[in-house]
Amino acid sequence: CNVKAVIPAAGHGSRMQSNIPKQFLTVGGKTLLQYSIEAVCADSRVTEVIVAVSAPDSNDLPDVSELAVSQTVTYVRGGETRAESVCKGVEYALVQGATHALVHDAARPCLPKEALARVIDSGVASQHGAILAIPVRDSLKRAMSLNNNAAHIEESVEREHLWQAQTPQVFHARTLLNGIHHMGAHNPQLTDEASAMQWLGYQPILVEGAFKNLKVTHPEDFECVANWLLAPVT
Numbered sequence: 001c002n003v004k005a006v007i008p009a010a011g012h013g014s015r016m017q018s019n020i021p022k023q024f025l026t027v028g029g030k031t032l033l034q035y036s037i038e039a040v041c042a043d044s045r046v047t048e049v050i051v052a053v054s055a056p057d058s059n060d061l062p063d064v065s066e067l068a069v070s071q072t073v074t075y076v077r078g079g080e081t082r083a084e085s086v087c088k089g090v091e092y093a094l095v096q097g098a099t100h101a102l103v104h105d106a107a108r109p110c111l112p113k114e115a116l117a118r119v120i121d122s123g124v125a126s127q128h129g130a131i132l133a134i135p136v137r138d139s140l141k142r143a144m145s146l147n148n149n150a151a152h153i154e155e156s157v158e159r160e161h162l163w164q165a166q167t168p169q170v171f172h173a174r175t176l177l178n179g180i181h182h183m184g185a186h187n188p189q190l191t192d193e194a195s196a197m198q199w200l201g202y203q204p205i206l207v208e209g210a211f212k213n214l215k216v217t218h219p220e221d222f223e224c225v226a227n228w229l230l231a232p233v234t
């Protein structure tokens with residue numbers, strides 16, 4: 001098989017209250033995107049990295065010759081939604097001979113290489129594909145209505161059997177593209193690639209992820225990730 005990584009990085013990151021999209025925030029002189037590219041290259045089964053960005057010819061992109069990776073890194077133009085950006089990347093991966101696509105968020109720079117290896121093992125071995133996920137730790141509450149600016153608990157939700165989905169998510173590339181096309185790249189239910197596979201009737205496998213594999217969404221996530229990235233390797 002031939003696994004190519006697709007990194008959607010064409011978002012604007014409006015939830016970060018920053019002028020710079022979160023994937024271009026820097027820690028120790030490197031962007032989160034650069035760390036994420038290097039993280040997916042830690043497994044030699046990944047043969048190429050395709051990064052979907054809003055402006056592939058921009059000077060602000062990490063210079064591929066400066067990346068500490070042996071794989072080819074290619075920039076393609078992304079789309080209006082995350083799913084559209086993933087489609088553009090997977091289409092390019094197929095042209096380059098990919099059998100499997102490994103999709104990883106640009107804003108998850110602390111992916112441990114053992115978790116990467118686990119999800120590739122499972123994703124290529126099964127037609128259902130595989131995703132990293134962690135079991136939900138906190139108690140869960142559903143609150144539908146906002147009364148006097150306070151959300152009141154309507155019910156507690158059983159947390160057993162609930163998992164938080166992470167990336168990478170690894171699937172047969174052509175099947176994934178089919179799933180996204182069928183479900184529609186603008187469908188609000190399409191929040192990750194596993195949803196598109198489920199739409200086709202597949203049941204992707206959950207593979208144990210890592211708490212450290214956090215996605216930077218809010219400013220406090222960035223603080224955590226920056227500390228981990230700068231911590232001396234032990």
Ligand code: C5P
Nearest residue numbers: 008009010011079080081082085106107
């Ligand atoms: O906003 P969210 O955290 O869900 O975005 C996940 C990833 O999808 C980010 O890396 C973001 O850059 C990417 N994205 C994209 N194209 C878009 C919107 C988001 O590649 N149009």
